[in-house]
Amino acid sequence: MAAFELSEKKYKNGRRAFTAVLYELQPPECVVDDVGTKYNKNGITFLEEYCAPQLxxxxxxxxxVEFLDDERTQISGHGLTGIEDGMxxxxxxxxxxxxxxxxxxxIETDDxxxxxxxxKGYLDEMRYHAFVEQLETDVNNGVSVEGSIEIYKSEGNDGIVYKNGYLDKGRIPIDFVHSGWSMVTSAADSTSTLIELNEKKQQKEENEIMDINEVKEAIQSTILELNDxxxxxxxxxxxLNTKIEEKDAEIAEKDTKISELNAxxxxxxxxxDKLKQDHATYWAExxxxxxxxAKAKVAEKLGELDSALGEFNSDEKEIAKEDIEKLKTEINSAxxxxxxxxxxSEINSIKSKICMNIVAQQKKAEKKVSEINSRNSETDVEDIFSEVCTENKTEDKDLNIF
Known part of the structure; x- marks a missing residue:
């Protein structure tokens, strides 16, 4: 693609008109997670939604341009010498x-x-005549003269604002200004080229006047072409109308199927919904x-407890009173x-506890009877030495040896 085209029409003020592609806009679908997958040589992804407001x-x-020679015809890069105070x-x-x-x-390209x-703009041919002349020669010979866009921070920002921050590749500028366009030998954006020159030449008036027959022929040719x-x-x-009718028929058929499916x-x-309602009724019943x-079982179990404890008197049941009350509470709360x-099982445990206590009381009573019987037996045995051990005392006044 031609990088630069100069108008062959030379104005008296020394200006030469041109039109240049500054950079390519990437499709929105190339952005994944706020990162561009398509970008220029500098890693920048330009999107129309952010570039249009900056036009x-x-x-x-x-x-x-950065001239390489004293004749000021050969160019190189941007001419950048450094950064001062962030600029x-x-x-x-x-x-x-x-x-x-x-x-x-x-635009249409080879790709x-x-x-x-x-x-669009003008070149100062009056002051850079040799340079503009060389550009015109290069363009006419098919030499591509490329350019590189320069962008800068907008007013109120500390720097260019990127959608997902600064990235080496795929960064998306969303707030910036265009600060310059440099003709370079190696462009950051291969699409950035000068593409149009005003090629209208100053022609003599007689060459611009057409013969009336030529005019008629041209008009007739144009009419025939337009008719064709x-x-x-x-x-x-x-x-297209036939295709539209076919598509309408397909849409109508699909709408019918959708209606049937909806029904x-x-x-x-x-x-x-009926099954859910029946299910809810079943569970409620x-x-x-x-x-x-459960109420019937409660009454049954209370009767079973009373029947099981009926063979014991109140004294015998006293040993398991707390267990009995606890079991009754559990039965009633079921x-x-x-x-x-x-x-x-718990009733049987209570009965066992009562029976064991009864047996223990019986053993205790039997032991006590045995001890009483043992003491009574020892009291009835005759003391054969009782008389021998008996001491008869006689007072002195009664003693008379004669």
Missing amino acids: DSIKDMSVT PVFDNATIVGHFTEGYIQD GTKRVVIG KTQSYETKIAE SVEQIQATL RDILESEL EKKEDLENVT
Whole structure:
């Protein structure tokens, strides 16, 4: 693609008009997780939604070159010499023109259609005559003169604002201004080329006047061409209308199927709702039956407890009084029959406890009787030495040896 085309029309003020592609806009679908998968050589992904608002900054933007020779015909890079106070400085760059407007347009390239930002402007041929002349020669000989866009932070920002921060590749500028366009030997964006020159030449008036017959012939040729195109367009329109009718028929058929499916879905949903309602009723009735059954089981188990303890008197049951009261409480609080499964086992435990206490009391009583009998037996044995051990005392006044 031609990088730069100069107008062959030379204005008295020394300006030469040009049109240049500044950079390519990437499709939105190339962005994944706020990172561009398509970008220029500098790793920048330009998107139309963020670049369109910045088109006004192209107006009055400088066209610069970095000359390599004293004749000022050979160019190199941007002319960047450093950064001072956060601002890039291009001491080696020479301003050779400026832009008057910028816009977005589709262009055809060897790689297909591309969406690009284009700038129009003028070169200062009066001051850089040799350079402009060399450019014109290069363009006419098919030499590609490329350019590289320069962007800068917008007012109020500390730097260019990127969608997902600064990335080496795929960074997306969302707030910036266009600060310059430099003609370079190696462009950051291969699409950034000068593509158009005003090739209108100053011609003599007599060469511009056409013979009346030529005019008629041209008009007739144009009419025939338009008629052919009209016929072709009408044929295409008829074909498109036929396709539209076919698509409408397909859509109508699909709408009918969708309606049928919706009706089936509604019927299935109604059946499902009925099943859910029946299910809820069943469980409610089941809960009532479970409650009634539990009440019957409570009465049954209380009767079983009373029957089991009926053979014992109140004194005998005293030893298990707390256990009996606890079991009665558990029986009365039962809400399901499963809560009463261990009642019989607990009744047997209470009976065992009472019986063991009765046996213990019997053994204790038998032991006591045995001890009493033993003491009584020892008292009845005659003391054969009782008389021998008896001492008879006689008072002195009664003693008379004669």
